[in-house]
Amino acid sequence: MALRDSTPLNPWRRSRDRQRWTERAIELxxxxxxxxxxxxxxxxLYVLVGESLQFFQQVSLWEFITGTRWTPLxxxxxxxxxxxxxxxxxxxxxxxxxxxxxxxxxxxxxSEFAPATVREILKPLLELLAGVPSVVYxxxxxxxxxxxxxxxxxxxxxxxxxxAGAVMGLAIIPLVSSISEDAMQAVPNTLREGSYAMGATKxxxxxxxxxxxxxxxxxxxxxxxxxxxxxxxxxxxIAAGLQPTLTFNPFEQAATITAYIVQVSMGDxxxxxxxxxxxxxxxxxxxxxxxxxxxxxxxxxxxxxxxx
Amino acid sequence: MVTSSSQTMxxxxxxxxxxxxxxxxxxxxxxxxxxxxxxxxxPDRQITALMGPSGCGKTTLLRCFNRMHDLYPNNRYRGEIxxxxxxxxxxxxxxxxxxxxRIGMVFQKPNPFPKSVYENVAYGLRVQGRxxxxxxxxxxxxxxxxxxxxxxxxxxxxxxxxxxxxGQQQRLxxxxxxxxxxxxxxxxxxxxxxxxxxxxxxxxLMRQLKAQVTILIVTHSLQQAARFSDYAAFMYLxxxxxxxxxxxxxxxxxxxxxxxxxxxxxx
Numbered sequence: 412m413a414l415r416d417s418t419p420l421n422p423w424r425r426s427r428d429r430q431r432w433t434e435r436a437i438e439l440x441x442x443x444x445x446x447x448x449x450x451x452x453x454x455x456l457y458v459l460v461g462e463s464l465q466f467f468q469q470v471s472l473w474e475f476i477t478g479t480r481w482t483p484l485x486x487x488x489x490x491x492x493x494x495x496x497x498x499x500x501x502x503x504x505x506x507x508x509x510x511x512x513x514x515x516x517x518x519x520x521x522s523e524f525a526p527a528t529v530r531e532i533l534k535p536l537l538e539l540l541a542g543v544p545s546v547v548y549x550x551x552x553x554x555x556x557x558x559x560x561x562x563x564x565x566x567x568x569x570x571x572x573x574x575a576g577a578v579m580g581l582a583i584i585p586l587v588s589s590i591s592e593d594a595m596q597a598v599p600n601t602l603r604e605g606s607y608a609m610g611a612t613k614x615x616x617x618x619x620x621x622x623x624x625x626x627x628x629x630x631x632x633x634x635x636x637x638x639x640x641x642x643x644x645x646x647x648x649i650a651a652g653l654q655p656t657l658t659f660n661p662f663e664q665a666a667t668i669t670a671y672i673v674q675v676s677m678g679d680x681x682x683x684x685x686x687x688x689x690x691x692x693x694x695x696x697x698x699x700x701x702x703x704x705x706x707x708x709x710x711x712x713x714x715x716x717x718x719x
Numbered sequence: 720m721v722t723s724s725s726q727t728m729x730x731x732x733x734x735x736x737x738x739x740x741x742x743x744x745x746x747x748x749x750x751x752x753x754x755x756x757x758x759x760x761x762p763d764r765q766i767t768a769l770m771g772p773s774g775c776g777k778t779t780l781l782r783c784f785n786r787m788h789d790l791y792p793n794n795r796y797r798g799e800i801x802x803x804x805x806x807x808x809x810x811x812x813x814x815x816x817x818x819x820x821r822i823g824m825v826f827q828k829p830n831p832f833p834k835s836v837y838e839n840v841a842y843g844l845r846v847q848g849r850x851x852x853x854x855x856x857x858x859x860x861x862x863x864x865x866x867x868x869x870x871x872x873x874x875x876x877x878x879x880x881x882x883x884x885x886g887q888q889q890r891l892x893x894x895x896x897x898x899x900x901x902x903x904x905x906x907x908x909x910x911x912x913x914x915x916x917x918x919x920x921x922x923x924l925m926r927q928l929k930a931q932v933t934i935l936i937v938t939h940s941l942q943q944a945a946r947f948s949d950y951a952a953f954m955y956l957x958x959x960x961x962x963x964x965x966x967x968x969x970x971x972x973x974x975x976x977x978x979x980x981x982x983x984x985x986x
Contacts, residue, residue: 605830608785609843609895610820619842624833 459698462691469685475692481655481671483689490689492696494655498572498665499697502647503640505576505661506583510636513580514587515629521588522595523617534589541585549649552578557650570652570664579646587636594628595621627712634708638701644669668693735762737804738903738933739784744798744809746779746788753779755957757798761903761950766925766934768948768965770941772980775954777937781905784808784935785822786815802902820847823896823904828912829888831880831895836872839880839891843899858898865931866894867924886917890924897932904928906936910943922947941981945969953977 467475470490478491517537521530556574561567598621606616622629652664653674666674672690680687739761746754754776761767769777779788786808788794800808808818820843831839838845840859849855859876863869868890872883880891889909896904906925910918925934926947938944944951945965952962953976961968961977972978 599830601826601828601830602832604787604790604824605826605832605892605895606842606846607790608787608819608824608826609846610816610899611842611846612816615846619846620832626833 456698459691459695462688463695466685466688466692470692479657483686484675488686490692492668492693494657495666495668495671495693496696497657497659498647498651498655498667499641499669499700501659501661501665502572502576502579502643502651502667503637505573506580506640506643507633507637509577509580510583510587510640511633514584514632514636515591517584517588518591518595518629518632519617519622522592523621524613537585537588540581541589543582545582545643545645546649548578548582549575549646552646552650564662567662568652568664570650571662572647572651572665573661575647575649575651576661578650579640579643582643582646583636583639586639587632590632590635591625591629594625594632597628598624630711631708634704634711637704641697641701641704642669644673648673668697735765737761738763738802739808739935740799740801740804741780741783742799742801744780744783744800745796746776746783747795748779749793753957754783754796757959759952759959759962761933761935763933764929764931765949766929766936766947767950767952768944769935769937769952769954770939770944771954771960773939774956776957777939777954778907780954781907781935781937784903784905785819785824787824789815820899821902823899823901825889825892825896825904825906825909827908829885829892831883831888831891834880835877836880836883836891837876840894840898842895847899859894862894862898863891865897865928866890867920867927868894884917886913886920889913889917889921893921893924893928897928901932903933903935906934908937908939911939918943953980955980 475490475492477493478489479493480489480491481494482489517533521533525533552574553570556578557567557569557571560571560574567573602620602624603616606620611619647667648670651667651670653666653670654664655671656663656665658665671693675686675690737760741757741759741761744754744757745752757780759780769780771777782788783796784800788796796809798809802808802821806813808822823843832842834842837859840862841855844855844858860869860873863872868887871887872878872891875882880888883891889912893904893909910921913921922943925936928934929949936948948965950962951965951968953960953968953972953974955976961972961974963973968977969981972981
């Protein structure tokens with residue numbers, strides 16, 4: 412808000428006017444930058460919702476959310492989302508089973524136990540892990556992890572959700588561990604000292620004081636990891652299979668929502684057909700899923716807000 | 720500068736037995752020496768105040784008593800602190816965790832854990848592996864009573880400790896330090912983050928506590944040291960300048976440095 416000059420003969424007035432205008436221009440620029448991300452989001456939602464609305468004019472919402480078969484490309488098309496949803500949820504669950512324990516353990520170790528030298532090696536190493544392109548992870552799952560698992564479980568199909576999910580878990584460990592570590596590093600030292608002063612060991616201090624103090628940041632790490640797993644595309648497309656199958660058994664193959672979208676958008680379906688619109692309905696489902704998750708995460712974070 | 724009188728052992732002709740005795744203690748942060756040949760005897764069940772200007776080493780000295788310095792690399796110390804004339808707290812053969820179970824500490828800012836009021840107090844017992852409910856209940860109640868907090872929180876034991884006011888939180892931290900029945904409790908400027916009312920409350924509490932426990936407190940408020948300590952040590956630039964009964968130190972300081980500090984011209 413601009414302040415009005417009370418004295419008309421203010422000698423600095425001129426320069427202050429100029430200052431005021433630059434301030435405003437910069438403020439506007441910053442506002443535009445902030446709005447650009449919102450505009451992008453609105454644009455995405457507009458397309459997703461628009462195309463989905465056309466889809467739902469021909470397919471009932473009820474069939475979509477209760478149907479157990481997804482065969483839009485068959486002669487007798489069925490549009491139940493559950494087979495895709497089950498694939499997405501199962502691979503995500505497997506990924507979290509890997510990423511949360513390992514990510515948390517790495518974070519606790521590196522924040523509370525590792526000497527500075529070890530931390531300096533561990534951090535770039537994890538960043539490297541995060542920087543591996545997901546297509547590489549995908550083929551790692553398909554060509555290394557699955558054959559290895561098949562030596563123990565000979566009946567395991569070549570495409571399966573367990574190896575895709577596990578490798579996806581590896582891929583999101585760095586995300587979970589680095590955000591959790593930041594949260595634990597933000598816990599003030601006075602709390603650690605308070606714990607040590609009571610005769611607590613390092614492990615007791617880490618688990619009973621530091622971890623609960625950082626719980627809200629750690630929760631956001633888990634939520635972000637989950638969102639990433641839900642939306643991860645390449646690894647599951649390559650290694651989990653492309654056949655929509657209603658199963659929660661990770662040892663089977665099944666397509667995820669993202670894998671289906673890739674598969675259809677790579678084909679030569681003409682725009683505007685119902686088959687083409689299915690990918691928008693599927694995409695909208697994914698966005699809603701992530702949105703709900705983020706809201707839950709936000710509420711949890713508020714509930715466990717850090718108050719040192 | 721500091722006179723050589725500080726080098727000699729400052730023994731007290733008191734009627735009180737000695738709880739802890741510091742002998743020729745030197746302390747280094749990396750290369751810089753922060754404590755220089757400290758010799759000091761802490762009387763049993765009395766309040767001993769460490770005072771001096773910022774950077775004089777009083778907090779460093781306090782933190783030697785529970786081996787807090789072991790938590791950080793590059794801290795070196797040499798010398799002895801004898802507890803009950805027997806155990807050298809600073810000996811490398813003594814486990815710092817054992818030391819901290821016997822010597823409690825209250826910090827500058829209230830630092831309750833993100834747990835309930837009850838669990839905050841029970842923490843020191845839990846880390847010792849004590850889980851028997853009736854035992855915990857009894858000790859938590861006794862500690863909260865000693866910290867003059869029981870009546871305010873007895874119906875709020877399950878609430879998060881953060882819901883308490885600042886002064887209550889600090890008394891909670893005192894209860895936490897008392898629950899293990901320590902020999903000695905260290906206070907590091909415990910009222911510097913509190914308002915005058917809460918400060919008065921805590922000072923009154925300390926006066927009561929000295930019947931059951933030895934208190935060593937760092938303060939840079941001269942008035943506070945004069946108000947409730949029994950003995951006072953004046954430190955300057957890493958050396959112990961003078962150690963006396965508080966009344967005597969304030970009435971007739973021996974060392975010219977103490978005189979100028981008390982009159983406000985140093986520090």
